[in-house]
Amino acid sequence: MDSSDTFPVVIAGAGFCGLALAAQLLERGQAVVLIGHAANFGRGTAYGDAWRGHLLNVPADRMGLRADAPAAFAEWLDLQGDARRQFRPRLEFGDYLAHELDGLRMRHGNRLRCIEAGITAISRGTDARWHIAIDSGETLESDRLVLALGAASTASTTTNCPLIRQPWARDALSNIAVDAPVLILGTGLTMIDMVLALQAQGHRGAITALSRRGRLPLLHPEPPLPPTPPSPALLAALEAGDLYLALREFRAAITAGAAPATLADGLRALIPQLWRGWSLPTRKRFLRHLRPWWDSVRHRVPREVFATLGRLREEGRLRICAGHFIDHENGSARIRWRGERDDVAIPASAVIDATGLDGDRDRYTTHPALSALVADGHLRIDPLGLGLDCAADGSVPGADGLHLIGFLRRGECWESTAVPELRAQAAALAERLAAY
Numbered sequence: 001m002d003s004s005d006t007f008p009v010v011i012a013g014a015g016f017c018g019l020a021l022a023a024q025l026l027e028r029g030q031a032v033v034l035i036g037h038a039a040n041f042g043r044g045t046a047y048g049d050a051w052r053g054h055l056l057n058v059p060a061d062r063m064g065l066r067a068d069a070p071a072a073f074a075e076w077l078d079l080q081g082d083a084r085r086q087f088r089p090r091l092e093f094g095d096y097l098a099h100e101l102d103g104l105r106m107r108h109g110n111r112l113r114c115i116e117a118g119i120t121a122i123s124r125g126t127d128a129r130w131h132i133a134i135d136s137g138e139t140l141e142s143d144r145l146v147l148a149l150g151a152a153s154t155a156s157t158t159t160n161c162p163l164i165r166q167p168w169a170r171d172a173l174s175n176i177a178v179d180a181p182v183l184i185l186g187t188g189l190t191m192i193d194m195v196l197a198l199q200a201q202g203h204r205g206a207i208t209a210l211s212r213r214g215r216l217p218l219l220h221p222e223p224p225l226p227p228t229p230p231s232p233a234l235l236a237a238l239e240a241g242d243l244y245l246a247l248r249e250f251r252a253a254i255t256a257g258a259a260p261a262t263l264a265d266g267l268r269a270l271i272p273q274l275w276r277g278w279s280l281p282t283r284k285r286f287l288r289h290l291r292p293w294w295d296s297v298r299h300r301v302p303r304e305v306f307a308t309l310g311r312l313r314e315e316g317r318l319r320i321c322a323g324h325f326i327d328h329e330n331g332s333a334r335i336r337w338r339g340e341r342d343d344v345a346i347p348a349s350a351v352i353d354a355t356g357l358d359g360d361r362d363r364y365t366t367h368p369a370l371s372a373l374v375a376d377g378h379l380r381i382d383p384l385g386l387g388l389d390c391a392a393d394g395s396v397p398g399a400d401g402l403h404l405i406g407f408l409r410r411g412e413c414w415e416s417t418a419v420p421e422l423r424a425q426a427a428a429l430a431e432r433l434a435a436y
């Protein structure tokens with residue numbers, strides 16, 4: 001490291017966000033320490049812990065690491081013409097990120113320190129600096145710390161029945177027998193990933209996927225269609241937080257010929273601003289009533305993935321159901337189908353929770369990099385448990401020099417999940433940190 005930079009920016013977490021931010025900071029002449037688990041360093045959960053059959057759900061020409069070069073991944077693959085819009089394997093995207101990290105090391109090696117380690121604790125010292133302890137025993141100090149920990153899931157999250165709460169953990173599915181009946185909670189993208197992962201490991205048993213409404217993600221329009229801008233009436237309803245009226249306007253637009261997917265694309269960039277303007281009760285209403293529908297139109301799947309699901313459903317190996325999971329005991333799960341009054345038992349040797357971590361507040365108080373910061377009051381869980389309190393620029397109020405990027409910001413802006421939004425956050429945050 002350059003000895004003149006006594007306190008480089010420390011980035012805790014080396015997934016997509018950590019890498020995208022490091023790239024932006026290094027290009028602005030900053031020194032950076034990037035710390036993350038060795039197992040998926042520089043790739044993170046989505047692109048490091050995937051199976052070969054898992055595809056990106058964003059076309060290749062929109063997955064570049066930098067906001068000013070969105071097509072860089074497609075260019076790295078040398079894709080031409082329509083192929084640039086392909087949905088490529090997630091592991092291949094991980095290889096692209098590894099290539100980008102190698103490039104950063106070559107170009108900025110004197111200002112970049114990569115530490116492959118687990119963060120065991122973060123606290124604020126009496127010197128007002130952030131102290132980051134890692135499992136090698138070393139403690140780093142900095143006056144600028146960015147938490148890029150993804151969803152901050154912890155292996156310690158448990159429930160009162162033997163269900164797989166961490167579907168992304170390595171080997172999470174490895175104990176599931178080939179012919180075991182499996183229940184998956186959730187019918188979104190994670191459920192689809194789990195079905196594909198089970199197929200990849202030779203599973204041939206029956207799979208039931210269950211959610212409140214049994215709604216599957218939509219298909220990506222092919223060929224791609226441009227976003228449909230929201231009508232003035234739809235926008236006004238959303239701005240007023242009148243979600244009932246907004247849904248009516250949305251449906252009216254569909255009746256008039258717009259595709260739900262392109263309407264969602266037209267709204268996507270406006271979501272953070274709308275979300276910030278909504279009261280807490282409106283946000284709650286959105287999560288309770290509109291979210292399942294919104295998620296299905298916003299987070300879509302490529303055609304080939306949809307075809308695999310269709311084949312499994314035709315073969316009777318996968319069923320998508322609406323209902324409510326009650327509990328699981330001795331190889332069977334108790335379910336109440338939507339609209340029914342009585343419970344039924346279905347065979348289920350394994351239950352995979354693919355509903356996501358929203359509302360799981362325990363993960364903030366048990367995550368090694370967050371727990372002390374939460375306990376000491378430097379970080380506060382947002383009222384809906386979606387993330388941690390922060391300002392629109394990712395800075396944490398009252399915690400000078402502490403910033404968030406990515407999933408942890410969802411309570412503040414909701415739309416903080418996918419590469420196009422995350423790399424924009426990285427560019428804006430780097431600008432701010434460089435001026436610090």
Ligand SMILES: Cc1cc2nc3c(=O)[nH]c(=O)nc-3n(C[C@H](O)[C@H](O)[C@H](O)COP(=O)(O)OP(=O)(O)OC[C@H]3O[C@@H](n4cnc5c(N)ncnc54)[C@H](O)[C@@H]3O)c2cc1C
Pocket residue numbers: 012013014015016017018035036037040041042043044045046047055056057058117118119120148149150151152193368369405406407417418419420422
């Ligand atoms: C399965 C899946 C598929 C997805 N597919 C797409 C897609 O196709 N397109 C798209 O745009 N978005 C996709 N996403 C969204 C995805 O979340 C973002 O694209 C992006 O990968 C998030 O990066 P991140 O750095 O915020 O989080 P992560 O990738 O989760 O990175 C966080 C990193 O922090 C590390 N970490 C956590 N705790 C510690 C600790 N105590 N010590 C050290 N390191 C720690 C983790 O090991 C991890 O490497 C997908 C998400 C998932 C989960």
